[in-house]
Amino acid sequence: PQHGIRGDVQDNMIETDHTVDKRTGLPIYSLYSETREPTDAMLENVDTIVFDLQDVGCRIYTFVYTMANCMRAAKRLGKRIVVCDRPNPIGGNAIEGNITEHDFKSFVGQFEIPTRHGMTTGELARMFNEHFGIGCELEVVTMQGWRRDMWGDETGLAWVLPSPNIPTVDSCVVFPATVHIEGTEMSEGRGTTKPFELNGAPFIDAYDWAAALDAYSFPGVAFRQTNFIPTFQKCAGQLCGGVQIHVTDREAFTPVIVGIAMIKTAYDLYTEHFEWKKDPYEYVFDQNPFDVVCGTDKIRKAIESGASLKEIENSWADGLKDFAEARRAYLLY
Known part of the structure; x- marks a missing residue:
């Protein structure tokens, strides 16, 4: 595979x-x-x-x-x-x-x-x-x-990482949130010891981004402002401002909408620097990579048009x- x-x-x-x-x-x-x-x-x-x-x-x-x-x-x-x-x-x-x-x-x-x-x-x-x-x-x-x-x-079973950037169960817990960052030019923490838990970019002020996310008062999660330097992949060798996701209550944590909030707040705070991923994603050459990740273009268009996070989340209800x-x-x- x-x-x-x-x-x-x-x-x-x-x-x-x-x-x-x-x-x-x-x-x-x-x-x-x-x-x-x-x-x-x-x-x-x-x-x-x-x-x-x-x-x-x-x-x-x-x-x-x-x-x-x-x-x-x-x-x-x-x-x-x-x-x-x-x-x-x-x-x-x-x-x-x-x-x-x-x-x-x-x-x-x-x-x-x-x-x-x-x-x-x-x-x-x-x-x-x-x-x-x-x-x-x-x-x-x-x-x-x-x-x-x-x-x-x-489960009592040892976790054997299925791929290099899913080293722990904690990685799995946050993955449905921060996998969305793969569709941008921001770093999802590849090239660090905490992939998908550390996220950011050189243009981000860690404190401002954490504050914007804290304003949503998401249950079961804390955003710790941090800085990191990826050793490879996106932003390699560059100092990134960002957040580390600390899941404090797995049962209460809602990763998908948290991930969309991370994209939306980064887009809103840093519109002139924010970019959707430039290279193709999973061999789809004719669609925006973020749309490929999401399986729709509606989320990207909602973010770009300034729709509220609640509007985005509500649009999922019938399908779910x-x-x-x-x-x-x-x-x-």
């Missing part, structure tokens, strides 16, 4: 080659290469595809779309797919955010689901297969002992209601 067979490769559009595993001599086929879907040749001697990857609980993470592409290949070639279910590290109850729109589907949003979906990998597989019509031969191996109210560090109803049939726990 994206990030390589051992989870050591960095982000957006850094592909990995097909190779041979040195320890076993088995072929490794990359599905983040010239192809995203297994080819006929890759599956020629395969009866069953086993999918066993740890997701992070946010739509804007590609592993579940690699799963969907494997399911499509299984359907096409008459193969069987077995999905080994894993915990959603940010819980299975809360859902939040906008629904991906059809015209903005991409490899960070193939289906009409919200930013925070509150489903496990196996549950998503069932929904992709039945509700969204992939229609392959699917078996989900369910977990024992997992509850929907569990966080990743309450419909999704909550649709997902119910596919929940396993």
